[in-house]
Structures are given as structure tokens and as C-alpha cells.
Amino acid sequence: MDVTIFLQLVISGLLIGFVFSLIAVGLTLIWGVMDILNFAHGDFLMLAMFSAFLMFANLGVDPVFSLPVIVGLLFFVGLLTFRLVIKPVLGYHALIALLATFGLSIFIRNVVLFFLGPDFRVINQSVLAGKRISFLGLHLSLPQLVSAIGCVLITYVVYLFISKSKFGRALRATALDKDTALLMGINTNRVFALTFGLGAACVGAAGGFLVNFYYVFPEVGLNFAILSFVIVALGGFGNIGGAFLAGILVGLVENIGGFFVGPEFKYTLVFILYLIVISLRPKGLFGW
Amino acid sequence: MLKVNDISVRYDLISVLDNVSFLVEEGQFVAIVGANSAGKTTILKTLSALVSAFQGTIEFFNERIDHLPPYEIAAKGISHVPEGRRIFDKLTIKENLLVGAHVRDDQQDVLETLEEMYALFPILKQRQTQKGETLSGGERQQLAIARGLMAKPRLLMLDEPSLGLSPILSNKVIHTCEEIRRKGTTILIVEQKVTEVLKLVDRGYVLQRGQIIMEGKGEELLESDLIRKAYLGL
Numbered sequence: 251m252d253v254t255i256f257l258q259l260v261i262s263g264l265l266i267g268f269v270f271s272l273i274a275v276g277l278t279l280i281w282g283v284m285d286i287l288n289f290a291h292g293d294f295l296m297l298a299m300f301s302a303f304l305m306f307a308n309l310g311v312d313p314v315f316s317l318p319v320i321v322g323l324l325f326f327v328g329l330l331t332f333r334l335v336i337k338p339v340l341g342y343h344a345l346i347a348l349l350a351t352f353g354l355s356i357f358i359r360n361v362v363l364f365f366l367g368p369d370f371r372v373i374n375q376s377v378l379a380g381k382r383i384s385f386l387g388l389h390l391s392l393p394q395l396v397s398a399i400g401c402v403l404i405t406y407v408v409y410l411f412i413s414k415s416k417f418g419r420a421l422r423a424t425a426l427d428k429d430t431a432l433l434m435g436i437n438t439n440r441v442f443a444l445t446f447g448l449g450a451a452c453v454g455a456a457g458g459f460l461v462n463f464y465y466v467f468p469e470v471g472l473n474f475a476i477l478s479f480v481i482v483a484l485g486g487f488g489n490i491g492g493a494f495l496a497g498i499l500v501g502l503v504e505n506i507g508g509f510f511v512g513p514e515f516k517y518t519l520v521f522i523l524y525l526i527v528i529s530l531r532p533k534g535l536f537g538w
Numbered sequence: 539m540l541k542v543n544d545i546s547v548r549y550d551l552i553s554v555l556d557n558v559s560f561l562v563e564e565g566q567f568v569a570i571v572g573a574n575s576a577g578k579t580t581i582l583k584t585l586s587a588l589v590s591a592f593q594g595t596i597e598f599f600n601e602r603i604d605h606l607p608p609y610e611i612a613a614k615g616i617s618h619v620p621e622g623r624r625i626f627d628k629l630t631i632k633e634n635l636l637v638g639a640h641v642r643d644d645q646q647d648v649l650e651t652l653e654e655m656y657a658l659f660p661i662l663k664q665r666q667t668q669k670g671e672t673l674s675g676g677e678r679q680q681l682a683i684a685r686g687l688m689a690k691p692r693l694l695m696l697d698e699p700s701l702g703l704s705p706i707l708s709n710k711v712i713h714t715c716e717e718i719r720r721k722g723t724t725i726l727i728v729e730q731k732v733t734e735v736l737k738l739v740d741r742g743y744v745l746q747r748g749q750i751i752m753e754g755k756g757e758e759l760l761e762s763d764l765i766r767k768a769y770l771g772l
């Protein structure tokens with residue numbers, strides 16, 4: 251087979267994989283600290299994309315420039331979710347928090363459906379739209395390239411923040427042993443709130459990039475959410491580095507596998523990979 | 539500095555602490571001794587607000603602290619070294635120590651305390667970049683105490699620091715406490731190793747089934763019939 255085609259597939263896989271990674275990092279962060287799987291994660295993505303779309307359609311703000319606003323907005327959505335949905339059920343069975351986020355997911359989707367309708371929307375006149383870079387017979391769409399680079403950078407910054415800063419240390423301590431963290435003077439509820447904010451900001455950034463080349467509709471988050479659950483499990487629950495690598499892996503499998511086996515099977519391949527890995531290593535590829 | 543008045547604690551209606559009162563003066567080394575299940579850990583947890591008392595008051599430097607959340611109590615200068623060490627296994631030893639200093643703002647000062655801890659416990663310096671989980675039981679206890687001291691506490695509370703250590707090692711840990719006290723930190727310790735501890739402390743309280751049944755100077759308690767019979771088997 252043609253090397254160029256293969257390279258093209260690898261590149262496409264990497265480009266979307268980096269976006270998957272950032273989405274999954276947001277999810278795994280929340281899981282790692284609170285043991286809560288946020289079922290509304292995909293809807294956060296959708297909210298971010300719709301916010302960018304509305305800012306573009308109504309105010310003419312290019313998604314490249316609305317990105318910081320979207321990230322801030324989603325951070326706030328995360329904080330609010332913790333305060334209103336998670337905090338009231340903390341201390342009860344973990345299943346309750348999970349079901350609460352499930353309810354939140356349905357709520358967000360239906361509110362958006364009610365006000366904005368089910369239509370697909372695209373931003374096709376942004377600064378980046380339609381541009382591509384070509385070299386050696388390979389084609390890179392500029393929106394995808396910018397998104398991938400942006401997502402990698404943000405993932406790296408989040409990683410540094412968690413592993414080097416004082417807050418990151420407090421966050422990891424809280425994740426390991428909440429009671430002892432409290433004894434160390436850490437306000438663990440504040441850590442929880444900020445973690446939720448941070449996780450939502452990650453998926454917000456991913457949405458803000460994604461909107462440059464992906465259509466927007468109320469259910470857009472579903473596929474991404476399911477993929478990010480798979481990525482989080484593959485990477486080892488709560489493991490940021492693992493989520494990063496697993497996201498890339500899923501991007502590659504989806505693209506390369508989809509090409510050889512047929513695009514209608516690309517998710518099947520991802521889930522087969524998932525089943526194989528989980529049966530061999532229940533804690534994921536990089537879980538401890 | 540610490541004044542505990544008549545606190546009572548129940549777990550699911552079962553009384554665990556019953557009108558417990560005691561005092562810790564600044565600069566003192568105070569022990570609460572008692573057998574398994576006497577309620578020693580519960581006392582410290584109540585002081586740290588991990589458990590709430592349904593009656594009684596706790597004053598620290600003449601200020602009520604019994605309605606504060608745990609992290610604010612830590613910020614007031616009460617360091618609690620919990621039972622079983624509770625090291626953060628996946629954090630490095632240095633990170634464990636730095637988390638202990640969470641309540642402090644001046645990072646330069648914190649680094650100075652870090653060096654002091656390394657001087658007091660050289661093994662921690664050697665192993666600083668390794669994960670907490672790699673430490674042995676005795677080393678964990680040293681780390682737990684050092685982590686508690688990183689906050690520069692006004693009161694250090696230790697929950698059975700000798701638990702699970704060989705007699706030699708547990709003696710060493712208890713003597714380290716004495717050294718820390720000499721450097722000016724007030725200490726409240728709860729222990730089962732009655733003899734070793736009572737020899738060193740200024741004041742001791744004997745806890746039995748949730749009640750303080752005796753108090754006095756450490757040496758005095760050791761001489762008492764009750765301690766000799768019940769705890770030393772003499």
C-alpha cells in the first residue's frame with residue numbers, strides 16, 4: 251500500500267487523537283479526585299461548542315478568539331455543577347452522584363434542544379475554515395492542526411499544574427486520602443469544586459477547538475463522551491498521562507482501522523481494543 | 539492552651555466518649571493512655587473535627603474550635619498525625635512533607651522547615667524523591683511525624699506513633715517526641731505503651747471505656763496501683 255496514504259491516516263489519527271486526549275483528561279481528572287464518572291461530560295462539550303457557535307453567529311466572534319471565554323464559561327459550569335448537583339449528594343453512595351450527573355446530562359441536552367432545536371450547525375467562515383497545509387503529498391487541514399496543537403499544549407499545562415503546583419499537590423493528596431488531606435489543612439470541598447471546574451474547562455477548550463471543523467447539534471457530545479469513557483478506562487482511571495496516550499491510540503485505531511475495515515466499523519474497532527485491553531489489564535494500559 | 543470540657547461522642551447511638559475533660563498547657567508533653575477501643579483515636583478525631591461531639595466544648599487559646607471544619611482547625615496550628623500513619627503512598631516523600639505545610643504561605647520558610655526535618659530524620663532526605671509507599675513501617679512513622687511538624691504546629695497530636703514498631707524502634711520514636719517537645723512544640727500523644735510514655739510526659743490521663751478514670755503527673759501514674767495492676771500486670 252501507498253506510504254503516503256498510511257502517513258496521511260496516521261496524521262489524521264494523531265490530530266483527532268489529541269482532541270480526544272484533552273476531553274478524556276478532563277473526565278479522568280474528576281474521576282481521579284472524586285471517584286465520580288461525570289456523565290454530563292459530553293454535554294459540557296456540546297455546551298462549549300454551542301457557546302462558540304452562538305458567539306460566532308450572533309456577535310461575529312471567531313472561535314479562535316472566543317476560546318478563552320468558552321474555557322472560562324465551562325470552568326464556571328463545572329463549579330456550578332459541583333455546588334448544585336454533586337455536593338448535595340456527597341457522602342452518600344457513589345452511585346447517587348453518578349446518577350445525578352446522568353440526570354444533568356439529560357437536562358442540559360433537552361434545554362439546548364428546546365431553545366436551539368435539533369439542527370446541525372457549522373461555522374464555515376472562521377479564520378481557519380477550509381485552509382490546509384500541504385507538503386510531500388500530505389494534506390493537513392489547518393483547523394485540525396491548530397486544534398491538535400492547542401489540545402496538546404493545554405493537556406501539558408494541566409499535567410504540569412497537577413504535578414508541580416501547590417494546588418496540584420493538594421489535589422493529588424485529596425484524591426489519595428481525603429480525611430488525611432483535611433488534617434493537613436486542605437479544604438477538600440474547595441479542591442473538589444476546582445477539580446470539577448478544571449475538568450469542565452478542559453472539555454470546554456476541546457469543544458472550542460472542535461467547533462472549527464466539526465458540526466454542532468444537541469447530541470454531539472454523546473459519541474465523544476462514550477469514546478472518552480473508553481479512553482479513561484484504557485489509560486487507567488485517574489491517570490492523566492494514561493488518558494493522553496490512550497486518546498492518541500483511539501484516534502489512530504479509529505482512523506487507520508476505519509480505513510482498512512471500513513469507516514462504519516471504526517467504533518467497533520475501538521471497542522474491540524477496549525475489550526481486549528480490559529480483559530488483559532483490568533486497570534487499563536497505564537493504571538496502577 | 540487546649541481545654542476540652544465534657545465532650546461526649548456516640549457512633550450510631552453507642553457511646554464511645556463519655557464526658558471527657560482534659561487540659562494541655564503550652565510547652566507540655568501530655569499523654570492519654572488506654573487499652574484498645576478505649577476511645578483514644580476518637581478523642582483526637584473529635585479535636586480535629588473528623589468526628590463531631592454531641593456535647594461539650596473544645597477551646598484552643600481561649601477560642602472555641604468545636605464548630606470549625608477540620609482544615610480550619612489545622613490552620614489554627616493543630617497538627618494531627620493520624621493512627622496508622624496515613625502516608626500519601628503515591629506522592630514522593632518530599633511531596634508528603636510539603637503537603638504537611640499546606641497551611642503555610644511563605645514558601646521560603648517552608649523550605650527551611652523542610653531542611654530541619656531532613657536534619658531530624660536523615661532517612662527522609664536520602665529518600666526524598668521516592669514514593670511514600672516504598673518506606674518501611676518505621677520510616678513511615680518518621681515521615682508522618684515530620685509531615686505533622688511541617689505545619690509548624692502550636693500543638694502536635696500523635697495517635698499511637700509506636701504502633702507496629704519493634705520495642706527499640708518505638709522507644710526511639712517516643713524519645714524523638716521528647717526531643718521535639720524540648721525544641722518547643724507542645725505535644726498531645728495517645729498511646730498503649732503505658733510505661734515508656736508515662737516516664738516522659740508531664741501529665742497523663744488514663745482513659746477506660748470512654749471515660750477518664752485517672753489523671754496526674756506521668757511518674758505518679760506509673761506508681762499508682764491502678765496502672766500497675768491494669769496495665770503493667772504487676
Ligand SMILES: Nc1ncnc2c1ncn2[C@@H]1O[C@H](COP(=O)(O)OP(=O)(O)OP(=O)(O)O)[C@@H](O)[C@H]1O
Binds near residue numbers: 554
Ligand atoms: N466509625 C465508627 N463507627 C462505629 N464505631 C466506631 C467507629 N470508630 C470507632 N468506633 C468504636 O469506638 C470505640 C473506640 O474506638 P477508638 O478507635 O477511639 O479506640 P482506640 O482507643 O483508639 O483503640 P485502639 O487502641 O485499638 O486504636 C471502639 O469500640 C470502636 O469500635
Ligand SMILES: [Mg+2]
Binds near residue numbers: 580698
Ligand atoms: Mg486508636
